[in-house]
Amino acid sequence: MSELQRTLLGEIREKFEPIRGIFDTPLKRKRILEIESEISSDPNFWNDRRKSSAILKEKKNIEDGIHSCESLVKKFDDTLVAIEFGEEGDDQSNKEADQTIQELTKEVGHLETKRLLSGETDRNSAILTINAGAGGTEACDWAQMITRMMLRFCDRKGFKAEVVDELEGDGAGLKNATITIDGEFAYGLLKSENGVHRLVRISPFDSNARRHTSFCSVFVSPVIDDDIQIDVKESDLKIDTYRAGGAGGQHVNRTDSAVRMTHLPTGIVVQSQQQRSQIQNRETCIKLLKAKLYELELSKRQAESKAIEDSKMDNAFGSQIRSYVLHPYKLVKDVRTLAQSSDPNVVLDGDIEDFCLEYLRQIAAGQFKGKGGANDDLD
Structure with a gap:
């Protein structure tokens, strides 16, 4: 021994x-x-x-x-x-x-x-934007599953996560959602989730029990610390207020507490409707806007800008970074790093750290092993 x-x-x-x-x-x-x-x-x-x-x-x-x-x-x-x-x-x-x-x-x-996690903004908190892609109601349900997966991951890591804006799907799920995540190294870990996530399963919305493929895109931005200067002029902002939709109590739904903020020079639009106070929602919008402006500035200055834009791939076939197959077999496979898991239920419950770390290891090594995209055949 x-x-x-x-x-x-x-x-x-x-x-x-x-x-x-x-x-x-x-x-x-x-x-x-x-x-x-x-x-x-x-x-x-x-x-x-x-x-x-x-x-x-x-x-x-x-x-x-x-x-x-x-x-x-x-x-x-x-x-x-x-x-x-x-x-x-x-x-x-x-x-x-x-x-x-x-x-x-x-x-x-x-x-x-x-x-x-040694990048300039890896220690920062993060903002996640999740959008349903091709697939209708199926895709909206998949977007809600991805949102839950991210929230569960934050629970595991002790991060404070809050859904600050969401739009419900027509039949089920979410068309899009924005989550703020407060915690050290939140952005560094979650930047591996940038891209399109693909789901293959027997549809619960199909009476003929056929297999469907759905897509959902995730984009991650760092929250900008106060010590990084991002100037947002009041004259550059168009601010609209409106009544929040969905559940939230009488006060939320009867007052114009929700805020939509448009940055006129860039056309960037952010919104928040989860807080009871218009002032709180306005502060959240400023935080979201600063993060997006910082990301935009990085894309102009850094040679990595192409990689940032490449992560915003078409939300459909041939663009996925990771596939989640629930039928006819069970497998989660990252098509960039070739990391995989045979237990999708555990992964969808927030256990994605192994995928995050393998992405970081291969980035540090200078290249990915996987081809990704349309060359990946999991069916």
């Missing part, structure tokens, strides 16, 4: 060392000293809130990474001692070593996730 523990510990350490080399380096420790020196020597440091906030965030992120690495190194050493005691017949130490190895595996995995 002790030999097995030693082998497992060696495998975990081998995986940990290259990750440690990213978070804990002399250069990063030097950067902390530079920031501390800047704070103490610059009398105007705290006058510029935006600049000071960004620098303090950078310092905290570096310190968190170093602390995590130091904590893991200590656990490695403590576990080695526990294993040595275990070899001498101390059963209790052996059990403690087993538990610690499990904890180390989880913590190294968490650190690897943080390594993958």
